[in-house]
Amino acid sequence: MRDVRDTYISQVVAEKSFADVGGLWGTTNEKVSVAHMHGARTLTMIDVSPEDSELWTLFEQRRRTLRLPTVECVSADILTLVEADPRPQFDVVHCSGVLYHMPEPMRFLRALRKITREALVLTSAVTATRVEGAKGILELPAAAMLCIPALQGREREIVQSYWRGVVGDGAFGLTREVVGWSFEDFGPWWWLPTAEALRAMCEVAGFQHEDGAPNWNGNAYTLRLSVR
Numbered sequence: 001m002r003d004v005r006d007t008y009i010s011q012v013v014a015e016k017s018f019a020d021v022g023g024l025w026g027t028t029n030e031k032v033s034v035a036h037m038h039g040a041r042t043l044t045m046i047d048v049s050p051e052d053s054e055l056w057t058l059f060e061q062r063r064r065t066l067r068l069p070t071v072e073c074v075s076a077d078i079l080t081l082v083e084a085d086p087r088p089q090f091d092v093v094h095c096s097g098v099l100y101h102m103p104e105p106m107r108f109l110r111a112l113r114k115i116t117r118e119a120l121v122l123t124s125a126v127t128a129t130r131v132e133g134a135k136g137i138l139e140l141p142a143a144a145m146l147c148i149p150a151l152q153g154r155e156r157e158i159v160q161s162y163w164r165g166v167v168g169d170g171a172f173g174l175t176r177e178v179v180g181w182s183f184e185d186f187g188p189w190w191w192l193p194t195a196e197a198l199r200a201m202c203e204v205a206g207f208q209h210e211d212g213a214p215n216w217n218g219n220a221y222t223l224r225l226s227v228r
């Protein structure tokens with residue numbers, strides 16, 4: 001089955017400038033190759049990883065293997081990048097797997113809005129409104145967003161047991177304990193919105209919903225958004 005993110009990128013990227021925000025993790029998760037395949041005019045990778053990180057080296061090796069054209073590489077925190085003068089902007093922006101790691105998700109969405117001229121393809125982990133884990137069932141309203149640092153007692157046990165079945169101990173702060181929560185730490189999982197809450201947040205941040213679909217067996221949701 002084709003990745004819905006690839007489908008959405010293919011619908012909007014031809015002859016456009018394209019930026020992938022936070023695409024270094026895992027190397028093969030990048031979407032600049034998808035954008036190039038579908039006719040993007042220019043390619044940029046933006047990631048918070050420092051310039052000397054091995055992730056940039058691995059990305060460059062992948063770029064050469066795939067025979068991609070030059071990709072502008074920007075090592076920066078997007079929250080800081082958008083305050084630059086002049087501010088970088090791109091016709092189409094892709095961002096996957098970042099939002100739920102951000103202590104201030106609305107500020108992050110506004111930052112994405114500031115660098116997006118036309119379209120954003122956004123994916124985030126989400127929570128279902130009915131979470132069934134080994135420790136029981138947790139019912140949530142459609143408008144809910146779980147604050148992971150606030151989860152305690154039975155609620156935490158239920159959510160934790162569910163996600164252990166999905167990611168093992170890979171969710172820092174949820175399925176693996178962190179020693180204290182730091183506002184400057186983008187490693188832990190801070191939030192899990194419902195798909196409905198995620199869509200509303202994007203609209204408040206200045207985007208218009210065009211399409212959306214679940215992925216990752218319903219544990220994530222992808223939105224195709226336009227600028228309004």
